[in-house]
Structures are given as C-alpha cells and as structure tokens.
Amino acid sequence: MSKSAKLPFPQLVRAFWKPYLRLLSYMRPYRKQFFMGIIFGVLAGIVSGSLTLVILKAGESIGVKLDKSALMPGSISNEGPGIEGVIWISMLIPLVMVLRGLFSYLNVYYLAWVSLRVLRDIRTQLFSHLMSQSLDFFNREKTGKLMSRVMSDTRVTQNALTSISGDIIKDPIAILTQVAVLVVIDWKFSLTTLVLFPLCIVPVVVFGRKVRSAGKAEEKEAAQMSIILQETFAGVRVIKSFARESYQTDQFAKSSDTQCRNSLRVRRSSDIVQPLIESVAAFGVVLAMIYVYYNDISFIKFAALCGGIFMLYNPVKNLSRIPMLMQKSMVSAENVFALMEMQPSISDKPTAKVLERCNGRIDLEDVSFDYGSDRAAVQNVSLHIEEGKKYALVGASGAGKSTILSLIMRFYDPQHGVVRLDGIDLRDLAQHSLREQVGMVTQETFLFHDTIFENIRYGRLDATKDEVIAAARAAFAHDFILAQPDGYETVVGDKGCMLSGGQQQRLAIARALLKNAPVLLLDEATSALDSESERMVQAALERLSEGRTVVAIAHRLSTILKSDCIVVMDHGRIVATGRHEELLAKSDLYRSLYELQFHHTEGPAPSVAV
Incomplete structure (x- = not known):
C-alpha cells in the first residue's frame, strides 16, 4: 500500500482540502443556488432535531388526560388541554414532518442543480484543456484512459462535491439540535446514552484507509476497461480478420473481474462501517435501559428520548460516509486536476501574431528534431519552398518526410533551427491562425x-x-x-x-x-488506393493544388514527376533537390527508387515508401 493510502483522517482532511477548495471554485457562478441549498439543509436539520421535542409535548398533553382518566374509570379528566388543544398540539407532528420533507427536498434539489452544472463545467474545461494539448501528449496517452478521466472521474468528483457539501452542513446541525433537545429533556439520560458515541469514529478511520486504496485500484481498472473498449471498437476489422474475438473477450472479462473485485473491496470496507456504528449505538440503548430502571421516568418521556436517540441514526450514518466518500473522490479529483495541470509542450506566446492570410512561402533553416530518442528524425535540414509551387518529398520509410510536414503544421517545435512562414517564425504565430493557412x-x-x-x-x-x-x-x-x-x-x-x-x-x-488554405500538405494521399480510385483522387488533387504552395509525400513516383522541385531525403537529411530529369542524372538514391518502380520486369516491385 502506498504511503498516501495510509493517511489518518486529520491528515486526509488537510490533503483533501486543496482539491476540494479547487472544486468549490467551480460553484462560484452558482453560489446563490448553492447557499439556498445549504440554508434549506440547515432548516431541515433544525426541524428534524426538534421533532423529538414536539412528540414529547404532544405525548405529555395526551398523557395528562390518560393518567387522570385512569383514576376515575368512565370519566374524562378536565385537566390539561381540551380536545381542540390536543388536536392542535398533535398536528404539530405532521407539520414538522412536512416541513422536514420540504426542506430536505429543496436542499437536495438545489445541490443537485448546482452539482450537475459543476459536472458540465468541469467536463467542458477538462475537454477544452485536452484539446489544447500538443500532439506528443496524445501520442503518449491512451485514448481509453482519457475517456475515463472525462466521463467517469469527473462524475465521481461531482458526486462527492454534492454529498459532502450537503451532508457536512445539514447533518451536524441535525445532530447538534437533536442532542440539545435530548439534553433539555433529560441531560443525565443523554450523557449515559451518548457516552459511547466517540467509539463510532474508530471504524470510520480504520476502514477509510482501505476505501482509498481500493478506490484508487477501482478507478485505475475502470480506465483500463475504457482502453480495452476503445481499442476493440476502433480495431474491430483487425480483430475479426485475425479471428481474435475470443481473445478480446477474455481481456475484457479479466479487466471486468478485477474491477468487480476492487469494487467489492470498496463496498466491503465502506458498508461495514454502518453496522459497526449501529452495534455501538445498541450498547448505548442498553445503558439507557439501565438508567431508566434506576430512575423514575414516565413512559412518554422514555419513548420520546428513545425516539430522539434513534433519530440520530440517519445523520450519524450520513456523516460516517463522508470520510469514505472523501477517500474515493480524492483519487478521482487528483486524476482530473493532474490532467488540468499538464501544460502543452507547444503553446502560443503572449505576443503571438494572428496571421489573416499568407502567401505560402515556407523556409526551414538548419532544422533538427527528434522524438525523444537518440536518433534524429531530421537533422540540419534547410529547405526553401517558394509560394505557389509544388514540392515533393521522397525517400525510404523513416527518412523524415512526415516529420517535415509535422514541423510545418507546428505539431512539434524543432530542437534546433527555425521554421518560417512568409518569413515569420512559426513560434511567433498563434497556432490556430497558422493552421487556418x-x-x-x-x-x-x-x-x-x-x-x-x-x-x-x-x-x-x-x-x-x-x-x-x-x-x-x-x-x-x-x-x-x-x-x-x-x-x-x-x-x-x-x-x-x-x-x-x-x-x-x-x-x-x-x-x-x-x-x-494557401498551403497544402499531402501525406501519401493516394498510396492505399486501387488504380481507378487513384486516377479520380489524383485528378481531384491536381485541382486542389492549383494556385497553392504544395508539399507532397508520394508513395508512387509517377504522381510527383511534374513537381517544381523534388526533395530526396535519407536518414533525416536532404541529400538532393531538383526536378525529375536533374535527379535522375545526379542522385543515385533517386535513380534507384525510380528504377525500382519503373524498370523492374521480374514481377511486381516491392512496396517502397517514397
């Protein structure tokens, strides 16, 4: 178990406070509705706590009549309130119940109203933040995991926010009001009954640690299930072509089984708390019985006191769930905010320019870039692309052609050198305006x-x-x-x-x-097509290329023979540039690629990415 999973409750509260404060910041636009919910929760707690006192007063008013009538059978005592008074006093009970139900409903409604909007805002902000991430982030992260963060973790966080915000105000007030009423009725009885109350904290602390550990594993496996689902649906053609349906089903079944076991651990640790608290409360009732045995207490008073004790059960139960909820939601909140705190590797400068329309001249000046490995994807590349002309990149797979296009789109920044559009460093342009071009x-x-x-x-x-x-x-x-x-x-x-x-x-x-757009990038746009489809697409591409600066990666040399300039790349470097006829004469690599495609007569030529 990790060190963070063993936090005692006071430290847990301090650790949770920071993300919880951040969650509370999402409620600022809805603070009016939130405080309305809290106020109705307070009123519900007060009314709920006063119910015991109302029952006692109603019972005592009726008890006077019953006691006097017992002394004179067949007669009705005139002492105490009359029938109208009894009715009015008794009507206080349904009145209090109606008020408690109304206030509780309004408390739940307003907090749910706020929480659903907070959920919407958190999801929208998280999704927007993910959209601002650079391409390397999505290359690194798993799609299913991100889906789980956006859909699952945000909901767990939102549910915790609602439950904790509501219960942490309403239930303590209900408990304090109820205890105050019990003390007013009989403080000795109340002290005797509630002496074991501190013991209720023990199961909360002990099992709260286990809930956080199991909850973390549960959220992790939920993300893994999302990954399996996403990859399965996205790759269903591959799965079926290899007849791997059973394998994928087994993978999902294993993940589902692990998720089931983790969920059971959470439920086992959280659900055991309430029975333990009830057991402690039962011993408190035993002490109350002993107290009644040794003291002269009327039945009405005893019934009211016992009713008050049992009415403490629900708010105490709800409060006992808060640490469990905090443990589980802290994992989800940490996951969500960890993503929100990740900064994109490619970002706009505060002074970034917005490019309304470009001419299409592109310059790569001594550009070097690698994807985090020892081997450079492109190295010391210098290339000047004139506006309105067509340039073709050719070379073996891994020569760096696609990397050049990614640098022009500013999906990545070069570690060395500079890429310019119309003479402006791409790092000085707003990304959205660059990509609009x-x-x-x-x-x-x-x-x-x-x-x-x-x-x-x-x-x-x-x-x-x-x-x-x-x-x-x-x-x-x-x-x-x-x-x-x-x-x-x-x-x-x-x-x-x-x-x-x-x-x-x-x-x-x-x-x-x-x-x-004035600049067009073509990345092997016809390589996977049959001859007829290629002919149609090639005709469309020629129409698309008219009047634009074009940089194309071509799988078939036949599609780029008429380019204004062909750039031959090898191992991340430019080894030759020129028109087709020039390169046939001066570039051995280009000539070998050309001969491989056009002069092989011994069967089909092997597929070469050029």
Missing part, C-alpha cells in the same frame, strides 16, 4: 460518424450548402454522393466505414477545397 490530406482519412454534408463542411464551418456542393463537385465527389441512399445527408458510419477508400479520400479533398 494550411490544408492537409493524409493517407489515413478520418471522417466523423456524421452526414457527408457535415464532414465536408468541417473544412469551413460557416460554409453554405452551395459552397459545400461546389467543393464536392471540384473533388469529383458529387456524383457518388448523389448515388448514396440519402445523398448529402447520408451518414458515413464510424470513420467513414460505409464508403470506399477512394470515396473517403475525395470527401477529404472536398473538405480541404472548402477550407481554401
């Missing part, structure tokens, strides 16, 4: 589980329907879209699974056309 079409097209229309419109959210259709026509996608069951309103399925690869690519090109 760049369109990108990759080999792995991503389409949202939405309509074709919305997937194209994602390129420019304020585009009209006519503009979306025009972009689809320019990408040679309009005809196949109209052939779909619902035309532009056809839902494409998860990641566009209802469409062919060529159709997905043409929608991605339409999206880039709609964006109308």
Whole structure:
C-alpha cells in the first residue's frame, strides 16, 4: 500500500482540502443556488432535531388526560388541554414532518442543480484543456484512459462535491439540535446514552484507509476497461480478420473481474462501517435501559428520548460516509486536476501574431528534431519552398518526410533551427491562425460518424450548402454522393466505414477545397488506393493544388514527376533537390527508387515508401 493510502483522517482532511477548495471554485457562478441549498439543509436539520421535542409535548398533553382518566374509570379528566388543544398540539407532528420533507427536498434539489452544472463545467474545461494539448501528449496517452478521466472521474468528483457539501452542513446541525433537545429533556439520560458515541469514529478511520486504496485500484481498472473498449471498437476489422474475438473477450472479462473485485473491496470496507456504528449505538440503548430502571421516568418521556436517540441514526450514518466518500473522490479529483495541470509542450506566446492570410512561402533553416530518442528524425535540414509551387518529398520509410510536414503544421517545435512562414517564425504565430493557412490530406482519412454534408463542411464551418456542393463537385465527389441512399445527408458510419477508400479520400479533398488554405500538405494521399480510385483522387488533387504552395509525400513516383522541385531525403537529411530529369542524372538514391518502380520486369516491385 502506498504511503498516501495510509493517511489518518486529520491528515486526509488537510490533503483533501486543496482539491476540494479547487472544486468549490467551480460553484462560484452558482453560489446563490448553492447557499439556498445549504440554508434549506440547515432548516431541515433544525426541524428534524426538534421533532423529538414536539412528540414529547404532544405525548405529555395526551398523557395528562390518560393518567387522570385512569383514576376515575368512565370519566374524562378536565385537566390539561381540551380536545381542540390536543388536536392542535398533535398536528404539530405532521407539520414538522412536512416541513422536514420540504426542506430536505429543496436542499437536495438545489445541490443537485448546482452539482450537475459543476459536472458540465468541469467536463467542458477538462475537454477544452485536452484539446489544447500538443500532439506528443496524445501520442503518449491512451485514448481509453482519457475517456475515463472525462466521463467517469469527473462524475465521481461531482458526486462527492454534492454529498459532502450537503451532508457536512445539514447533518451536524441535525445532530447538534437533536442532542440539545435530548439534553433539555433529560441531560443525565443523554450523557449515559451518548457516552459511547466517540467509539463510532474508530471504524470510520480504520476502514477509510482501505476505501482509498481500493478506490484508487477501482478507478485505475475502470480506465483500463475504457482502453480495452476503445481499442476493440476502433480495431474491430483487425480483430475479426485475425479471428481474435475470443481473445478480446477474455481481456475484457479479466479487466471486468478485477474491477468487480476492487469494487467489492470498496463496498466491503465502506458498508461495514454502518453496522459497526449501529452495534455501538445498541450498547448505548442498553445503558439507557439501565438508567431508566434506576430512575423514575414516565413512559412518554422514555419513548420520546428513545425516539430522539434513534433519530440520530440517519445523520450519524450520513456523516460516517463522508470520510469514505472523501477517500474515493480524492483519487478521482487528483486524476482530473493532474490532467488540468499538464501544460502543452507547444503553446502560443503572449505576443503571438494572428496571421489573416499568407502567401505560402515556407523556409526551414538548419532544422533538427527528434522524438525523444537518440536518433534524429531530421537533422540540419534547410529547405526553401517558394509560394505557389509544388514540392515533393521522397525517400525510404523513416527518412523524415512526415516529420517535415509535422514541423510545418507546428505539431512539434524543432530542437534546433527555425521554421518560417512568409518569413515569420512559426513560434511567433498563434497556432490556430497558422493552421487556418494550411490544408492537409493524409493517407489515413478520418471522417466523423456524421452526414457527408457535415464532414465536408468541417473544412469551413460557416460554409453554405452551395459552397459545400461546389467543393464536392471540384473533388469529383458529387456524383457518388448523389448515388448514396440519402445523398448529402447520408451518414458515413464510424470513420467513414460505409464508403470506399477512394470515396473517403475525395470527401477529404472536398473538405480541404472548402477550407481554401494557401498551403497544402499531402501525406501519401493516394498510396492505399486501387488504380481507378487513384486516377479520380489524383485528378481531384491536381485541382486542389492549383494556385497553392504544395508539399507532397508520394508513395508512387509517377504522381510527383511534374513537381517544381523534388526533395530526396535519407536518414533525416536532404541529400538532393531538383526536378525529375536533374535527379535522375545526379542522385543515385533517386535513380534507384525510380528504377525500382519503373524498370523492374521480374514481377511486381516491392512496396517502397517514397
């Protein structure tokens, strides 16, 4: 067990106070409703505590009549209040019950109203913060874990906030009011009964430690289950192609079993507290019986006192749950705030410029970058890309081509050197304005589980329907879209699974056309297509490239032979640049790649990423 899992209760309160104060800050916009909930909780506690006194007074008023009547059978005593007085006094009992129920309802409603809005705000802020993270963060973190943090941990934190905020005010007041009433009725009886009350703290402290340890394991395994679910659904084609359904089911069953055992540990440690407190309270009742035996107490008074003792049960029970809730919620709160405190590795300067429109000139000056390994992805790269021209990057897999595109998009910052757009260091530009200037079409097209229309419109959210259709026509996608069951309103399925690869690519090109960015990056956009689809997509890409600065990574040399400049890369360095004819004459590497694709006659050439 970790050291933090063995915190005694006073230290736990201090450790929890910091994240709890941070949680309370989310309630500031709703402090009026929050304080209304607290006020109604206080009123509910006071009214609940006074119920014992009301019952006693009503019972005593009736008891006077009964006692006198017992002395003279067949007669009704005239002493004490009349029937109207008895009715009015007795009506106080339902009145107090109604008031207690009303105040309790308003207490729960207002706190729930606040907590649900706090949950919404925490989730929104956490999601927004995750969206601000750099690409290396998402490369490092597991998607299922992040989903668990956003959906599960925030809810646990919010539930704790509501329960603790409500119970920690309402229940102590109910207890203090009830104890005060008992003392007023008979202080000796109350002292005798409540002498064992401090013993109730023992199970709370002992089992609270176990709840935090088990709760931490429970949250960790919940994240693991989310990871398995996300990866299974995302990779269902691979799973089925390898016939690994049973394997994935076994993996999920193991995780579910571990989660079940951790949840049982939490329940076992938290649920045992209340029976132990009840057992301690039962011994208090024994002491009360002994006290009554030795002292002359009327039945009405004894019944009221016992009722008051038992009415302490619910608020004491609720308070006993707070440390358990704190232990469990502290784990979730720490997970949520740990993510919120993570700063993106790529961030805007306070003086970052907003680029309205660029010409498209790109300069890489002595750029070096690695992904945290000893081997540089690109090393001492200098490249000047003129506006309005097409540049192609070729080379073996791992030569650094995709890294160049990532640096232009500023997904990463180079460790050495500088990347400029129109002469401006990318680090001096606001990221959103930089990426508004760049369109990108990759080999792995991503389409949202939405309509074709919305997937194209994602390129420019304020585009009209006519503009979306025009972009689809320019990408040679309009005809196949109209052939779909619902035309532009056809839902494409998860990641566009209802469409062919060529159709997905043409929608991605339409999206880039709609964006109308002056710089276009193409990352092997036709490498996974058949010949017919490649022909259609290539025609769409040529139309997309018109009048733009284009940097393309091509799988097939045939697609980039007409480029204004071909850049040959090897092991992170630029080894040659020039047009196709020039490179055939002066670059052995380029010539070997060309011959491999165009002059092999002994069967199909092996696939080479160029």
